[in-house]
Amino acid sequence: MRAVQVSEFGGPERLRLEDVPEPSLGEGEIVIRPTAVGLNFFDTLVLRNRYQITPSLPFSPGGEIAGEIEGLGPGVSGLRIGQRVVAFIGGNGCREKVTTKASNAIPIPDGVSYEAAAGIPVTYGTALHAFKDRAQLKEGESVAVLGAAGGAGVAAIEIAKMMGARVIAVASSADKIAFALARGADEGVNYETEDLKVRLKELTGQNGVDVLYDPVGGDHAEPALRAMAWEGRYLVLGFASGTIPRLPLNLVMLKGCAIIGVFWTAFVERNPNAHRANMELLLDWCEEGLIAPHIHATFALTDTAKALSLIEERKVTGKVIVNPQA
DSSP: OOEESSSSSOOGGGGGEEEEOOOOOTTTTEEEEEEEEEEEHHHHHHHOSSSSSOOOOSOOSSSSEEEEEEEOOOOOSOOOTTOOEEOOOOOOOOOEEEEEGGEEEEEEESOOHHHHHSSSHHHHHHHHHHIISSSSSOOOOOOEEEEBBBBHHHHHHHHHTTTTTEEEEESSSHHHHHHHHHHHOOOEETTTSHEEEEHHHHHTTTTTEEEEESSSOGHHHHHHHHHEEEEEEEOOOOTTSSSSOOOOOOHHHHHTTTEEOOOOOHHHHHHHHHHHHHHHHHHHHHHHSSSOOEEEEEEEEGGGHHHHHHHHHHSBOOOOOTTTTO
């Protein structure tokens, strides 16, 4: 069986295509034959050992997979061989077969492709959890999304619009802003050519932003915080910039706002029933055409390193998929 994996930490260039043993099946486990694996920015951080979690080596990137069930372990019920499922597995997805807990698998509706299903768990799951469970986003509120043209940003735009918000896309170029607007954002701010704090205040009638969605961190966190509304909610999702900002807490006091951590993977582990309900809702929305993961490109297993390099170099709009069977 083929797998793309690293045996020592480093960049995508450390990935190797290797033959590995066929997966075994334990109590309550299934084997999935994935035809779509979603890649995310955090995969690049994991490969360099710069993520919150350090995996055991050897390790394959890819935390979300979609494919057919090929094997059922003892004690598994409610699933069948050949069934189409999607699962968040955390990592080790870029391989021809994957063993995971049966409880991780969620059936894919007939009208949803494998590629779309694999593009939903991390980015859309995080956005729904952030806005619904953590920020309690209300219809008519304003939302600013940093890194708006990436996979996380696109998902945030679509979910916030689904919940009735007015969305401001924040990105680093006119092309990226145009892409975000095409995905449903109402306004755009190019932080390379505009003052982020000033422009966000202008676009909200000087009231400030009700909810800030920040998977980026870095130098733009403080000006974004300065543009928050009274009793606004600043959602901290990650640090794609590579820098964890140090925010002046006096601003939090003066604005009466909240800084809210959104750690989706911990939510999945701690509240699996709520996660499953969110995933089923997202898959239903996808089947109805209400959300649609934008697939930047699909790569063969042998091109996994190339796919991750594009993500790391920020040359991707939307989602990157690997097909381990290609």
